[in-house]
Every structure is written in C-alpha cells, then in structure tokens.
Amino acid sequence: MSDADARPTQEQLERYAEQFNQSQTLRLLGLRLSFPPGGEKVVITLPEVRAEHRGGLGTHAINGGIISAMFDYAIGCTPALVDPTRRCATMQLSVSFERPVRGTTVRAEATIDSAGTSTLFASARMYDDKGQVCARCQGVVKMSQMKWASGESPAVN
Template identity: 65%
Template sequence: MSDSSSGPPSRPTQAALERYAELFNQSLTMRHFGASVSFPEGRKVVVSLPELRPEHRGGVGSAAAVNGGILAALFDLAIGTCGALVDPSRRCATVQLSMSFERPVTGDHIRVEAEIDSQGLTLLFATARVYDAEGRMCGRCQGVVRLSNLPWSSGESPAIN
C-alpha cells in the first residue's frame, strides 16, 4: 500500500485532543464498557480499563484472565483512536488489525497504549501494546486506520451514542 505525503504533518493541540477524549468517554459504548481514552502529551493513545469486571474475564478458559474478544475491542479502540492524533475533527475507521499475545492478561486493571508508526494522506499505521496490572506487556497489535475527509457534524460526538 502506497500512501505518502510530503512534509511532516501538523499535530492537533492538546486542548483539541482533550475535548475529543471528553466527548468519546461520555458515549454509551465507553461507559458500558467501563473504559476511557486519553492522549498523554498528544503523542499516543492510552485506553484504560480501571476495573476489570466478570464480563471482561474468561480468557484461556480462566476466570483470572481477560477474554480475547475484550482485548481485541481494546486494541481496535486504541488503534482506531490514533486517527484523532492526526485530526480529531475528521472521522476515521480501523481497516486492519493483527494481534499477538505473549501471556494471559490478568489483574484488576489493564491499559493499552498505541502510537502512530507512519501515516500518509488517507492511511495511518499504528502499533498498540496491552499491559497487565503489574505493568507487564502481554500482547501487541499492529493496525491500519483509514482517515476520512468527512468531518464530524455539528453536535455529533466522535463516538456513536
């Protein structure tokens, strides 16, 4: 896939990213899931799941490990939200994810961190890592995000309510 642009891209302000996170975190989906997104220093996406609930568990047939479907959703959320690091006023969508795991994700909370590896005019490539409650990296995900030219409509949230 070739998708290059000339010159370094400009980055959104921290205030714009914080507003995006505020709207995104208020969505029904995020509240139901129990997760939140943030943009530390405007350089990466952090998805936090501060309280693992019974419905998050069941990975590797164990009540202690996080279910793989939950981890896939968190990876999708982190990779897809990297689009906001480019321009929080534009829509974006995850088009590809590739996950691998090194160990079960256990503990009472987890976090996923994602960063952009490269970007062009319409695509960005990102890598995310999931960390358990002890801060051990348990898995990684590489993904591709399509950057749309369509802006959010007035009054519309960057997450479907």
C-alpha cells in the same frame, strides 16, 4: 486542521476524549480513552476489571474479545493525534497474545507508525497492572476526508 504540519493541541485531544468517553460501548465495557501530554500516544484503560471481562485461559485472565476491543479503540483513535476533526474507521487489526492478561486494571497504548493522507498504520501494546506487556497489535485505519460537523461528537452511539 488547515496546516498540514499542525498537530492538535492537548485541549483539543482532551475534548475529543471527553466526547468519545460518552459512547455507549465504552461505557458498557468500562473503558476510558485518554491522550497523555505530548500528543504521541493514545491510551485506552480498563480501570476496573470486572467478572464479565474475564474468561480467557480460565476465570482470572481477561477475555481475548475484550483485549481486541481495547486494541480496536486504541488503534482506531490514533488519527486524532493527526487531526481530531476527521472521521476514521479501523480497516485491519492483527493481535498477538503473548501471555494471559491478569490484574485489576489494564491499559492499551497505541502510537502511529506512519500516516499518509488517507491511511494510517499504528501499533499498540497491552499492559497489565504490573506494567508487563501481555499482547501486541498492528492496525490500519482509514481516515476519511469527511469531518465531524460542528457540535457533532466522535462518540457515535
């Protein structure tokens, strides 16, 4: 983005999500990235909890590795809210598990806490299908000056 105060349009964010949702890892895990209108948050949804997602605290709770992966994607995609053309990488995640995550669908919602020119701080919450917060996450993301090349996708396989 050329203007420091400019934010990406909803169309740009939707295009980013469409490309990112093609990544092999997201497809393997059954996750979906979206940006609700308003450009304030990133949502990673697990729309269909499968047997292979379970295993935390027994067979019905979602495994902590799946929860952490969802947080990694949610926090790691928050720089797109600033500039979807910049490459980025998660530097640090801190996950707090508050209660077992159960249900047939879950979502992680991430927002930006603060952002500098190359480092972004974000936080996220994990919600079960009843809307209850089950886990929280704080993260730090490095924003590279490198841009995605024209036609290149943020969904690196």
